[in-house]
Amino acid sequence: MNTTNSINSGDTAWVLIATxxxxxxTPALAFFYGGMVRKKNVxxxxxxxxxxxxxISLQWVLVGYTLAFGPSWGGLIGGLKFAGLSxxxxxxxxxxxxxIPHLAFATYQMMFAIITPALITGAFVERVRFKTFxxxxxxxxxxxxxxxxxWVWGGNGLLHRLGALxxxxxTVVHITAGFSALxxxxxxxxxxGFGKTAMEPSSIPYTILxxxxxxxxxxxxxxxxxxAANGLAVNAVVTTNTAAAAAGIVWMILSWLDNKPxxxxxxxxxxxxxxxxxxxxxxxxxxxxxLIGAVAAPISYYAIRFRQQHNLDESLDVWACHGxxxxxGAIATGLFATQVINPxxxxxxxxxxxxxxxxxxxxTLLVIVFAFGVTFVMVKGLHKLMGLRVTENEEEVGLDxxxxxxxxxx
Amino acid sequence: xxxxxxxxxxxxxxxxxxxxxxxxGIMGMNVTEVxxxxxxxxxxxxxxxGTYQVDMLPRVQVNIxxxxxxxxxxxEAIRQSAQTGRAGDGIIFIYPVEEVIRxxxxxRDREALxxxxxxxxx
Numbered sequence: 001m002n003t004t005n006s007i008n009s010g011d012t013a014w015v016l017i018a019t020x021x022x023x024x025x026t027p028a029l030a031f032f033y034g035g036m037v038r039k040k041n042v043x044x045x046x047x048x049x050x051x052x053x054x055x056i057s058l059q060w061v062l063v064g065y066t067l068a069f070g071p072s073w074g075g076l077i078g079g080l081k082f083a084g085l086s087x088x089x090x091x092x093x094x095x096x097x098x099x100i101p102h103l104a105f106a107t108y109q110m111m112f113a114i115i116t117p118a119l120i121t122g123a124f125v126e127r128v129r130f131k132t133f134x135x136x137x138x139x140x141x142x143x144x145x146x147x148x149x150x151w152v153w154g155g156n157g158l159l160h161r162l163g164a165l166x167x168x169x170x171t172v173v174h175i176t177a178g179f180s181a182l183x184x185x186x187x188x189x190x191x192x193g194f195g196k197t198a199m200e201p202s203s204i205p206y207t208i209l210x211x212x213x214x215x216x217x218x219x220x221x222x223x224x225x226x227x228a229a230n231g232l233a234v235n236a237v238v239t240t241n242t243a244a245a246a247a248g249i250v251w252m253i254l255s256w257l258d259n260k261p262x263x264x265x266x267x268x269x270x271x272x273x274x275x276x277x278x279x280x281x282x283x284x285x286x287x288x289x290x291l292i293g294a295v296a297a298p299i300s301y302y303a304i305r306f307r308q309q310h311n312l313d314e315s316l317d318v319w320a321c322h323g324x325x326x327x328x329g330a331i332a333t334g335l336f337a338t339q340v341i342n343p344x345x346x347x348x349x350x351x352x353x354x355x356x357x358x359x360x361x362x363x364t365l366l367v368i369v370f371a372f373g374v375t376f377v378m379v380k381g382l383h384k385l386m387g388l389r390v391t392e393n394e395e396e397v398g399l400d401x402x403x404x405x406x407x408x409x410x
Numbered sequence: 411x412x413x414x415x416x417x418x419x420x421x422x423x424x425x426x427x428x429x430x431x432x433x434x435g436i437m438g439m440n441v442t443e444v445x446x447x448x449x450x451x452x453x454x455x456x457x458x459x460g461t462y463q464v465d466m467l468p469r470v471q472v473n474i475x476x477x478x479x480x481x482x483x484x485x486e487a488i489r490q491s492a493q494t495g496r497a498g499d500g501i502i503f504i505y506p507v508e509e510v511i512r513x514x515x516x517x518r519d520r521e522a523l524x525x526x527x528x529x530x531x532x
Contacts, residue, residue, distance in 0.1 A: 198464045200455075255456065262456040304459045317458065 006092055008099040011228040015097070015104050018224025022111035025217035026053050026118050032210030032271070033122050036264075036316055039202035040398025041126045042408040048121035048128075052137055053114050059141050060110040061085050067146035069096065069109065072156035077147050082106075095155040097227040108224060109149070116145050116173045122316030123181035124188050124388070127395050130403045132386045136184075136379065144180065144374055148172050148367055164363035165337055165345055165356070167236065168225035170279025170329040171367045178323020179368050180375035182314055187379040188388045190313030192395050202408075204264050211267035215244055218274045222281040235341055236281040240274060243281075243293030247273025250297035268321065272300040275325035280333040283345040288336035295332070296325050327364055334360030411478040412507040412519060415485065418444060418471050418500045423492045427472060430491035435529035436484055442471045450497035469500060475507055477520060480529050 030049035037045045056064065063083055070078030082088050085106060093102040117137045124133070151157040152166050159171070166172060191199070201207065222240045226233035251269020255262040276296035277289050284292065303320035314320070334357035337348035347353040382388060389395070394402035401407065419427055424441065431439065445466040452465035476484060485502055493499055512522040524530065 198462055200464060255459070258460045259454070260456045262458065265456070265458050268458050301459050308459075 006094075006098055007090075007101065008228070011097075011099040011230075012101065012104055014229035014233065015100050015108050015224055015227060018220035019104070019108045019111055021217045021220025022108070022115065022224065023053075025111075025214055025221065026050070026115045028210045028213035028217055029115060029118050030210070031206045032214060032267075033125065033207075033316055035203040035206030035208075035210065036201045037125050038199055038398070039408060040400055042202050042206075042400065043406055044130075044399035044403055045121070045125045047404065048125065048133065049118040051134070052118045052121075055134065055137055056114045056117060056141050057110060059138060060106075060113050064113055064141060064146050065106050065109065067142065068113070068149040069106070069154055072150065072154055075151070075154075075156055075158040075161060078150050078154055096153075099228055105227065108227075109153075112169055112173060112221075113141060113145055113149070116169075116177050117141055119173070119177035119318055119322055120181045120184065122318040123185040123314050125315050126191050126399065127188065127389050128399075129387055129390050130399075132382050132388055135386065136382055139378055140180065140375065143378070144176055144371055145172070148176050148370065151367075152363075159363045159366070162363060163346065163356070163359045165283055165333050165360065166279040166330065166363075167282035167333075167345075168222040168278045170275075170326045170333070171363060174275050174278060174322040174326025175330065175364060175367050176371040178319045178321070178326055179372040181318030182323060183372045183375040184379050185312060185314035185319070187376065187383060190311070191315065192392060194313045195311055201264065207264060208267050211271055214271060215241075215274060218244070218278075222278060226282060232282055232342060235286075238286050239281045239284055239289035240277050242286045242289040243277035243296070244270045244273040246290045246293030247276065247297040250294050251301060254298060254301050268300075268317075269297045272296050272321050272325045275322050276329035276332065278326070279329045280336060283333055283337035283342050283348075285336070285338065285341060288332075288338075292329065292332045292336065296328050299328050300325050323368075327368070330360050330364045331357070334358075412510055412523070413476060413478055413481050414505045414507050415474045415476065415481065415488070416471055416503040416505070417474075417488050417492070418446075418469050418502075419488075419492045420494070420498065420500060421468055421470050423494070423500075424470050424472070426491045427488055430487040431474075431484070434483055434487050435527065435532050436474060436476065436480075436487075437525040437528045438523075439472055439474045442473070444469050444471045448498070448501060453498075467498070475510060475523060477523060477530070483529070 026049050030046040034042050034046040066080050066082035067078050070081045073079055088102045088106050090101045092098050097105045117140050149172050151159040152172050218240050219237045223233045223237040248266050248270035252261045252266045255265035273293035276292050300320050303324040304317050335348045337345055338351045339347055346356050349357045447465050452463050454461040454463050510519050510522040
């Protein structure tokens, strides 16, 4: 059989566009985060995300793709067949996406591998040593992201065989990033003056710009995960938009009840809705998406409160927004999934299949323990070997000057 | 005798104060942006969840150099136009000034402070 003939140009075009949309999310995240730090650390924070585009692009071509999507070694990790993207070309790989070039699939997946470690940077902004951060990101991508991506999406992965559903990365992207952020924040400790002096965001407009571009990019993230230009992709785009809208509105109400309707709160809520719908977007109806988004907002809102009360400087709330939002999304998939939307998926609890909820919970728990545990040990080791933080004086001056010798504004 | 008035005001009251000063014939002034707090101690801003306190609030400082006998009238104009009655309205300091020299003409003191249509010619 000539597999090249099975290529569908519409599907391929959509996946290429979705690749560009997901790529844009990492600079968008840079602005989302950059606006929330103090003005002496804006460049540093933007760079933490931006440099990961370079770093993980190379890692993915060399080993990342094959560790995640190479032929499975016991469901745990991919073999080295696709190292250097060798043998990954214009013909489709029917295990992953039968109607687009294998290389298109690999490149689309690259953008997911990039944004995930970029998400974690919110945990340690304004104090991390740049050199240590670079090493951490490479290790994290290789030892945590690639295996978990294999478990969930690799043809014979552990969690895939278990029957866990994750349409676009609720567990692979958001739970891993969120709980790794928590572990990193615990080890690196709070910023100087945390809890004593106000740390005012340098530019909430940057954050709103970033959130808007994230929202748009998410259509590629979730819609593209259909890996075809079809009704399922449309469903994913609609559920994505609906969940973001619901979570943004609910967050506004929560913020209003506490004081005034914070704009930073509204855009945070929208992002939390996007996180929560990610694993479910190709399995649930738009109405279910509305509920998933609406419930995600209070979960993350009170998770932020909880970590503030515990005096934990997980600075930009990666755990509260991505970890807890992703956890809810994974569980909600086990509640609301229906084969009416996606015959290749499964039914959830509300469609007569309580077992799916158990599978989702088990997969979630496993990924939380793995991501938190391995990150904790890795960061402890880096702390011993290289030091995680800049000096106190460098921190006071700000990382823009002390780490990069540059100023954002003059 | 020449005096300097330093009035620290709410930003949003600057236009009202400028208008009141123009009405009584205070023609020259300069303004600097300052940050700080007084007895009020700061305000609460809305964050992602709930509120947080900031203690360095933006204010404007209006600087006016004038003759002694115009001080009371000017202070009263500033006070009335800048007041809201809520904490954070600001404060006025008055200092003696040793000498004033106008750069263009070399005029000193009283002459250096005179303008056409100013408070003393009304």
